[in-house]
Amino acid sequence: MAGSSVLTSRADDFPRWYQDVLAKAELADNGPVRGTMVIRPYGFAIWERMQAEIDQRIKSLGVSNAYFPLFIPESFLHKEAEHVEGFSPELAVVTHGGGKKLEEPVVVRPTSETVVNWYFAKWIQGHRDLPMLLNQWANVVRWELRPRLFLRTTEFLWQEGHTAHATASEARSFALRVLGDVYRDFMVEVLAIPVLTGRKTALERFAGAETTWTCEAMMGDGKALQMGTSHELGQNFARAFDITFLDETGAQSFVWQTSWGSTTRLVGALVMAHGDDAGLRLPPRLAPVQTVVLVVRAEEGTAEAALTLADELAGAGVRVETDVRVDVSFGRRVVDWELKGVPVRVELGPRDLAEGTAVVVRRLRGEKRTVRLREVAGAVRAALEDDQAELLLEATDFRTSRTTACTSVADAVEAAAEGFATLPVEVLGADGEAEANRAGVSVRCLINPDGGPPAGEEPGEPQVAVLARAY
RNA sequence: CGGGGAGUAGCGCAGCCUGGCAGCGCACCUGCUUUGGGAGCAGGAGGCCGGGGGUUCAAAUCCCCCCUCCCCGACCA
Structure with missing residues (x-):
């Protein structure tokens, strides 16, 4: 079976192989506008299976689905300083409608924190309104400079969760539950892709978040792919949108928030994590056709x-x-x-x-x-x-064989050519991250020595940085 | 935006240097024979050769201008 000439072989040219699989397995096609994508029926069936599995896990945390508008007033984006700075370069802005120039341009949502929080401010009055736990399945647009089907498209489909809580610790633990019980569980148990759950460095953090956690996986060429993120937003958006509530003592406070998302990128991850020279290999629990x-x-x-x-x-x-x-x-x-x-x-x-x-x-x-x-x-x-078990085992063994424990930034950069490099955080330092970035290697996440995600920013037990080249 | 490539049938490409009927492979249509690991034969359909201008008896080919796409970098789920 392997070795047929249907596809470019993975070893010869991994990116070309990836494109070949998408075309030959009829997963997707390029859209007429640069960076857009047509998801074909078989590719969409895979996405629908992912949606079903993720949606079920989200709901089991008590979250409800809702839907917010595609268009957002441009001024909303400006309410949170870091957020607008992070997203401005990639916004699609609509300046005309109904044949007339608009009074205020509207942006096509790149993510919905701003519009959701505008309504949180309206809907949340007292502590009995909390926690407010919402999720939406939607499309978002980010004007990416280098698109690749599924991995980075101008428009993509995702779920984005937005929650508001009465306390910081409750928000934090909720963000971590999403990371573990929704994302990690789905990725490992259904996609059969082993993921590292860790914390992002300040440099890689979501624009407007206090802490960003991530699920990072290794693809078949040794490169890393971020498969899902969960953010602790602190009170940043609450202050920007004035989301306050009266607590049990009658004092007014800002809510503590989270947001979290996973996207159609997961389809690309599935292809690159499990595919071989004969094409796609779907884990049985996910496969639309088993x-x-x-x-x-x-x-x-x-x-x-x-x-x-x-x-x-x-x-x-x-x-x-x-x-x-x-x-x-x-x-x-x-x-x-x-x-x-x-x-x-x-x-x-x-x-x-x-x-x-x-x-x-x-x-x-x-x-x-x-x-x-x-x-x-x-x-x-x-x-x-x-096969479900074997696929996970194979991917785990592969990741293990391509992970190198390093003792210097230079070693880590070299090891990242093949896969993941681990390095104690105190050896990395801030300069080390910049040095690695210059060499095309990024810090994917920080993990605890036991493999779990570090809870927050404050220094605790010694952590390990995972470095890799990434998609 | 910096650097490097490419635009010719649905896809992948040759033809261009040296101007002279627009081709090849795959895919598509029809028929027959086939079907246990991408079947064979025969016939057939499909073209603004990226666009505009110029040179020439004649331009895919030579000259000028423009446009688009792809790859590498910065951005990123």
Whole structure:
């Protein structure tokens, strides 16, 4: 299977391979405006699965979904100094509407802190209104200078959560719960991508946040990708938007806030973390199609038997599709499904049918097994479970093999050519971060020695910086 | 914006130097034979050669101007 000439090989040219996979697996196409993207049905099905899994986890924290407008008055952006400074260069601004020049230009949201907080100020009056926990699924626009499909597009889809709390510690712990219970859990358990959860340095922090936490993953070429972030905003926006409440003692105070997001970039991450030279490899828990029943030839009732088998699989809780396109050659169809990363293929032809069997093929290793028809459902379910675990294990081993413990900034920069470099924070220092950046290497995050995310900015136990080249 | 490339069929490219019927591969359409790892043969459709101007009997090709896209850097989920 690997080694076919369908795709540029990953080793030859990783970025080209990535583009090839997106095109051949029919995930996305470039939009007509530079930096925009058309998400094709199969790519969107993957995104919808991600949405479902993330949405469920968000709601389990007691968060409700809502929707805020695409257009934001330009003046809103200016209310928080760091925020406007961070986003101004990448804003799309609408100056005309209805054939007339607008009194005040409106910006297309690059993120919704400002508009959400305008309403938080209106909706929050007393401590009984807190915590206020909202999330929205939306599109945002950031005029990026160097777009890449899924990884950095001018318009992208995401979820953004916005919360307001009565105390700093409650806000902080909520931001950390999102990081761990929503993002990390989803990425590890569903995407089968191991992530480091850590804190961003001041340089990499979200514009307007007190603390930014991140999920960082290693892609198949050793480069890092930020997969999700959670911010503790302190009272910065509360002061800028005058979001106050009366506490139990009757004193008026500003709320403490968080915001957090994950985007369609995750689709790109999935491709780059698990794909191989034959295309995509989807973790079974995420895959929109977990199994395809492939009719080898339209003879002797194979099509009917395949449909029956597919029904049986669906009944066993497997997301299954049947491929009866016998006017397309068998080899072509096999290659198509491999490109799309469907975890398990069940092949059914006249020979199998005569024997009362089918061939169960796993995408991960190309392993083929002949299985009695009545045992197919069990074999498929077992294969799906195994592959979910195996994919995570493989990615974890890869990351481990490409992570180097370093003792100097120079060593870390060198090691970052291959993957992650770890360095004690006191060795890095502020100058070290600047030095690494000049060499094209960034500090992805700071982690505690036990691997967890450091709680806040204040110095505590000795921390470790993770450096890498990044997307 | 700095540096480097490229615009020719849906995609990938050749042709340009040395001007002379606009081509190749893949994809697409029709038919037949095929189908257990990207099938074969035959026939067919598809072009503002990025745009404008100039030179010439004649321009994809030579000259001038303009536009766009891609790659590397700064920005970034």
